[in-house]
Amino acid sequence: MSILGSLDLNDVFIVPFLKEPTLSTGIAAGAGGIVVLGALAVALLLTVKGWWKPLWSEWLTSLDHKKIGVMYVVLAAIMLIRGVLEAVVMRAQQVSPAPGFLSVEHHAELFSTHGTIMIFFVAMPFLTGVINVVMPLQIGARDMEFPFMNAVSLWLSVGGAALVMASLVVGHFETGGWTAYPPYTGIKLSPNEGVDYWIWSLALTSVGTTLSGINFAVTIYKQRAPGMDLMKMPIFAWTTLCTAILMIFAMMPLTVASFMLALDRHAGFHFFTASNGGNMMNFANMFWLFGHPEVYILILPAFGVFSHVIPTFSGKKLYGYTSLVWATIAIAVLSFTVWVHHFFTMGQTANLNAIFGIATMTIGVPTGVKVFNWLLTMWRGKLRFSTAMLFSAGFMFTFVIGGITGVMLANPTIDFATHNSLFLVAHFHNMLIPGLLFGMFAAVNYWFPLAFGFRLDETWGRRSFWFWMIGFYLAFMPLYAIGLMGAPRRMAFFTDPAYFPWLVVAMIGALCVLAGLTSQVIQIWVSVKNRESLMVPAGDPWDGRGLEWSLGCPVPEYDFTTVPHITSREPWVDAKAAGKRVMDPTEFVDIHLPKPTGMPILVAGVATVGAFALIFEMWLIAAVCFVAMWVLVLIRSYDTDWEETITAEELREGYEAHKRLVETTPKVSLDDEFTSKNRGLILEEAV
Amino acid sequence: MSHINSDKGMDSGEYKHAMARYVWGFALSVVLTLAGVVIAGGGVFGASLAWSIVGILAIAQLVIQFWAFMHVDLSQDARPDLYLVMFTFVIIILMAAGTVWVLADLASRMGMGAGGMTGM
Amino acid sequence: MSATMTNTGAAGHSAPHDHGHHDKTSTVIFGFWIFLMSDLIAFSLMIANYADAEWHGIANGPSPHELFSLGLPTIETMALLISTFTFGLCTLGMKYGASMKRTVGWLVLTLALGAIFLGIELYEFHEFWTEGNTPQVSGFLTAYYSLVGLHGLHVTSGIIWGIILMVQMKHFGMNDLLKSRLVRLGLFWHMLDIVWIALFTKVYLMGVLS
Ligand code: HEM
């Protein structure tokens, strides 16, 4: 075998099309072409504009939690575009006359990449990014506890995503769905590199996620501002903590299961094979030991976001803080006890299924508690429907429907009829689109000024909401219907004419979602163009309640000039009520911030090359990369000069400057919240 | 949480105290290990009783080593570690025992006795 | 969990925000503890898989009863047990101001015992392998080699890590950073012995009983 392992010319994206030009290979070649040309175009743009250097020194090497967070969100956004485009192609395929324009394998690759991307490379980086930007600011910390590790996590996720992108250009992705169950994904039935793409891209990002979990948990545990005991902590920090705990414990089963699959495939082991005493059912078991906590990793941060957006735009304190905290903890713990509901039909005894069915229904209770918390927060509030608030309201309305179908599926007898049907597909999109994407969209619209100093355009924001909301209903309600009529999931085409009208509606829905996504791209574009009139330098553009809004926008590198002392749950609300427009400074002291370093991106880059080598069985290169990665870590361990100092004097100046700015910013009333009069710090008591 | 420096020296009472903990932990571990070997290899007890006894010995040794070597105890200082370990064991029991339970249940429905689907 | 957190919420009070060196050290060690816990999850899943494979995955291969005897594994176990003790003496001395020579001495002894452990393990693998009992034979053998092998890989990386630390001690002297690294390696090592208790009991002791 050559040093290039199993790589050959046929793996290059354009070759299959040249050999056998069909619409299906053409689309594949086109997708590969977009990736290649897109990368070239970006490189060209950076070169022409001379942006390489600032990009490297300001962003790629940064250990600042805000910048790392923003880069995570950018990663999520890029992958979201791909995921949605794939969904549209799948929808188009199913409304075309059978057998459609895609080959069966190509369609299978699409739902596999769509699912994998949406979960691991959209949802996970999105929420990790938002946590990175916001959580330290909410608890009065200056950074994550382990900034270097934070950057390594980021670049490992980017590496994983890069591999999934590479699968468009070199070789193929797998066809076994995002769950990749053996024996189908074993070497006999899936001999090409597809499954290995899945295994190694997930391996990279799972390691990154586990490390992020450790980072978040320790940061919350150790870095809270003095006086902020846990029951004074903002809800978003609470949901982050629970998510972090889930990340720490739940990623391992996936890593273990996927490594075992790799050993089966390449070393002839018998973990999951159908012969020689392998047990493929344990793959499903371990996958969902990860998979169910994973859905709560996805959803808890969004719950945290809503718990801040809703009070802010209702002008009221969050209703039932304590019950919300306990509901969050209950969900986190219970989420480890229900995994079997993903394979009720695998053949266990009825008793076992019944136990897990009941456990599953139990989770509905704390989740229901939360919905009432939010509703009662809105009750008699003075609601202002910003984009963020619209997404939150849309979430509540839609999520409850998904929850109801979830409780239906939790009943094993019903699940036997709906398992593997489009009813299930409708259910989880019904949870994930409102419960994850809407939450993250709300977060971006709400907290954007912290990172960039200006608000996002409301007009396009609201348009994007309506497209997403209507698009969601059109795209997925039909799937409930045909799911109950018997349509299975993962079908390349249907021949039953009764499904056709529903599929047409779903197609329109997908296009509507695409319009929503496009509106968001326009929203960013318009906002950047008009950023002068959207600037909110004084901070706190929405009469906010959390500590993060006591800072100017954009938040300076050091976050806080002095660390606030916390005596209540809403210190910023208290300060404002006392007529203050800045928090009282405590003590100015020298602080240390981590210096930028290229090491994280280097380590992750080498790991990614190594993973690529594993995918194409280039064992030698893989081994070299593995060693090189640890050598880099070793080199870093010799570097003891990793901090730079910001003096107390600079911090005092920063504070004074911010204070002057705030004092000269004219007060505006809430009615002008979405106009260019809002330069930050609007006050409810209009002047 | 572990401290890396003490202001006391190696002739202090504190040092001797700490040392005693290691020695106790080591001695008990040796005894428990050998007891397990004798019981498993000796054939004095029936297989299922011996099985339970070595299981209990292992759990005892686990606790002892956490206490002696990793300093997990009831002191205020070790509280975070203690809760962390306890929480982890809850998760481990859910995951590992859950796995064994589910797989055994599945096997029972497929008529798989010991040895499984030989030669399939 | 939450009770934990509520009780210790005072950490927020006591920890000065701009923590000094000592505080940072204990935080790093706590972070490492969490990492070890997630590693424990991996081992526990491998053990669960082993328990299933040993029961239903024999196929045409040997059963644990036919494969294992207690002689060598007991020696192996003792070597690792002594090594966890000597590592304890190493970090204990370090904390109470023992000379660097003494600390390094205990560390060398520990790593040597670890190497003995590994040697015996590899010898056993070799014996099984040459008898034709490779991991490719059955689900049970797959589980056996992976579970014990995973632990062995951990021991190997512990040894390499220890050697690197000794080199760094030579370069830096015994500063707080290195002390913190040594304490972390110590935790890693103790954890490996704790994991081995479970493996030894499940694989060998219960194996010959089956
Ligand atoms: C944005 C609009 C979206 C549309 C139109 C869409 C559409 C689809 C379609 C058509 C399928 C294949 C269904 C089948 O099996 O026949 C699918 C599968 C799936 N989608 Fe989406 N989706 C969207 C968003 C999302 C999001 C946001 C997530 C997760 C965060 C997600 C996760 C998944 C997963 C996990 C699968 C299963 C893949 C598999 O079968 O392995 N989707 N989606």
Ligand SMILES: [Cu+2]
């Ligand atoms: Cu679930």
